[in-house]
Amino acid sequence: GQQVMQIPQYQHVQEGEDFTTYCNSSTTLSNIQWYKQRPGGHPVFLIQLVKSGEVKKQKRLTFQFGEAKKNSSLHITATQTTDVGTYFCAGKKGANNLFFGTGTRLTVIP
Amino acid sequence: NAGVTQTPKFRVLKTGQSMTLLCAQDMNHEYMYWYRQDPGMGLRLIHYSVGEGTTAKGEVPDGYNVSRLKKQNFLLGLESAAPSQTSVYFCASSYSGGLETQYFGPGTRLLVL
Numbered sequence: 001g002q003q004v005m006q007i008p009q010y011q012h013v014q015e016g017e018d019f020t021t022y023c024n025s026s027t028t029l030s031n032i033q034w035y036k037q038r039p040g041g042h043p044v045f046l047i048q049l050v051k052s053g054e055v056k057k058q059k060r061l062t063f064q065f066g067e068a069k070k071n072s073s074l075h076i077t078a079t080q081t082t083d084v085g086t087y088f089c090a091g092k093k094g095a096n097n098l099f100f101g102t103g104t105r106l107t108v109i110p
Numbered sequence: 111n112a113g114v115t116q117t118p119k120f121r122v123l124k125t126g127q128s129m130t131l132l133c134a135q136d137m138n139h140e141y142m143y144w145y146r147q148d149p150g151m152g153l154r155l156i157h158y159s160v161g162e163g164t165t166a167k168g169e170v171p172d173g174y175n176v177s178r179l180k181k182q183n184f185l186l187g188l189e190s191a192a193p194s195q196t197s198v199y200f201c202a203s204s205y206s207g208g209l210e211t212q213y214f215g216p217g218t219r220l221l222v223l
Contacts, residue, residue: 006152009150033211033212041216042200042214042215042216042217043153043200043202043212043214044214045211045212045213048211088152088153090153097143097155097158097168097207098155098212099155099169100145100152100153100154101152102150102151102152103152
């Protein structure tokens with residue numbers, strides 16, 4: 001079954017509004033990765049978080065890893081039409097493979 | 111470098127037919143993966159390989175077989191296709207299975223009638 005849950009499934013925002021997607025695991029993760037998939041495209045790696053409470057920024061994107069290493073979030077400030085796509089988190093437990101979340105599909109209305 | 115390539119890009123099969131999807135990477139990665147992507151289900155791991163000559167089952171392996179005869183290639187086979195196997199198939203590779211990122215191919219869209 002699904003081991004990494006992601007919410008919301010869909011999000012529509014006006015251009016310029018902020019956007020956040022959340023990722024939750026029932027067990028502790030060794031690390032978490034975030035990927036972006038443009039419509040009709042393939043997943044592309046964005047970032048990896050490893051440490052408890054870690055926060056990383058990429059321009060308008062802020063990624064957080066929870067203190068208990070069971071949850072993570074991606075926040076986009078002032079969305080642009082180029083942010084359109086599906087954002088996936090992917091959690092790893094020890095030496096096991098990545099478990100992808102169901103993704104959040106972001107639509108940005110100009 | 112081409113990165114990860116997949117062939118074919120699109121295929122239509124009839125129930126019961128067989129086919130092989132080919133994935134190739136030119137990054138000298140040890141690990142390769144096959145995922146399927148269905149609406150609302152995210153990416154689910156079918157099979158993976160940690161090196162030439164090795165394969166292992168993922169989350170949803172039933173109905174699929176794989177082979178890794180050469181380090182750069184990872185083949186996914188469907189011996190008897192079923193409508194439930196209609197999906198988009200992505201291949202990925204990574205240098206190792208630890209903290210390494212995965213690089214994805216462009217995908218193969220498969221329709222089983």
